[in-house]
Amino acid sequence: MPLVHMKPMLKTAKAARYGIAAFNMIDYNSARAIVDGAEEMNAPIIIQVSVKTIKLWSHKTLGSWVAALAADADVPIALHLDHCKDLDVIKGCIDNGWTSVMFDGSADPFEENVKKSKQAYDIAMAAGVGLEAELGAIGGVEDDKFVAEDEAILADVNECLAFCKEMPELAVFAPAIGTAHGDYKGEPKIAYDRLEKLTSIIDIPIALHGGTGLTDEQFTRCIQSGCAKVNISTMHKKHFVDGFCDVKTKEPPVKEPIPYIEAQYETMKAGVMDMIRTFGSEGKASQMKAA
Template sequence: MLVTGIELLKKANEEGYAVGAFNTNNLEITQAIVEAAEEMKSPAIIQVSEGGLKYAGIETISAIVRTLATKASVPIALHLDHGTDFNNVMKCLRNGWTSVMMDASKLPLEKNIEVTKNVVTIAHGMGVSVEAEIGKIGGTEDNVTVDEREAAMTDPDEAYKFAKETGVDYLAISIGTAHGPYKGEPKLDFDRLKKIKEMLKMPIVLHGASGVPEADIRKAVSLGVNKINIDTDIRQAFAARLRELLKEDEEVYDPRKILGPCKEAMKEVVKSKMRMFGSEGRA
């Protein structure tokens, strides 16, 4: 069933677990996420970045996700990940997204508040949930790039002001994670996370979670993270299985025989994340 993001994250916030938000770009990734969710009896968020919109086409990827989600036996939300372009956010609202992210985190705080508040007003009027970001997440994801050395941790007081003035439904904060593969082991600021959660008492989002040690993920969930974004791990599982298949059989050419096993590899990654986040059996 297709639901809004806040329907999933309100329950997660109340019961103390996190919902995985998994990026998709095509049919096979979407199938892997939905099948994993059904097997794990877990809610899921399927998200598309602006790069994903450009790659697949907004109407095409909307049709794929909405069709599979509507037929699913578990609740699934369709989310725009890192919407830096206001026009893209509006296009997603018009094409059936049930959750959108307005990422104006590169702007000064007051301008970020202004832009986000405007999106919240429009989206809420359409019954759609909104995520925003304050602070900067290191690394690169599509057209969003932040140098790790320049990544700014989220200030708790600013986060409180931002949440109060925008009316946003869930907030992505920076506590030391990064987009893309890690060059070393990430050092998460759990004290900062705890303080922000205690002040805001709302669903908190962790970006750049691929590659973060399981113990750190579980601790972050215990301290109030309710939405965790996963993209790189899924891509790497796909690529690794693809290389194996082509090495095992250089004559294979049927896309079904290639993409089918790759889908299964991605599904196993998604299922492992659902166990880790505590969302198994929560549908």
């Protein structure tokens, strides 16, 4: 089926209290592992892409890969640009058929973040594309952005409300609630009270960033509190590397490249399916298509 828009997917997921996995693809093999894993689980899925991955492959190439995979699939698939502060990159994605984009102005002061996010919002709305925007400082490493976990700043509830009033048709909102990108140095300290307060006053679905390393119980509580989009990047990248490298340890040595690629694919797909089970979206593709 054609690529779908993220906003109605997430609205449905939020109302039914399950999460839609958003995996960061690396190449065609990782993208097909995401799609095939979702198909086996009959689950909606979001494929998202970092700016550095776009710089490697190009908007057009990535868009054509995912569009072709989606055309042969029978589950809803959205193609999303992850953390980006460059409006030209956002426009490039939109021009090449991506169905949602993210503007990340979280490193700027509140007023500047609102101003720049609104510019991205206007571009996305004019093109009929969904926008994700972020507030607060989510810890960890994401592309070229680094925020020490002890310097992360939780999103202020009143600022979140004012931010979302400026952009009422956001596809998804990403407030900092204590999670972090990459590997956690210690126990994640999630501000559940703040998350629950936000979801009680803001009707926009919430994105949970920094999913790799959370426990099943933490995922479940965040999803039950209104997180409809759950980002997984670091774990997928680890599976990308481990699935490939594990073949190297086999005896006798494997000298053909295809077994490496197949093992990489199977490892990534298994990880995708595991997260879909955890997030409660297994079997939900049919529900969305019927809606």
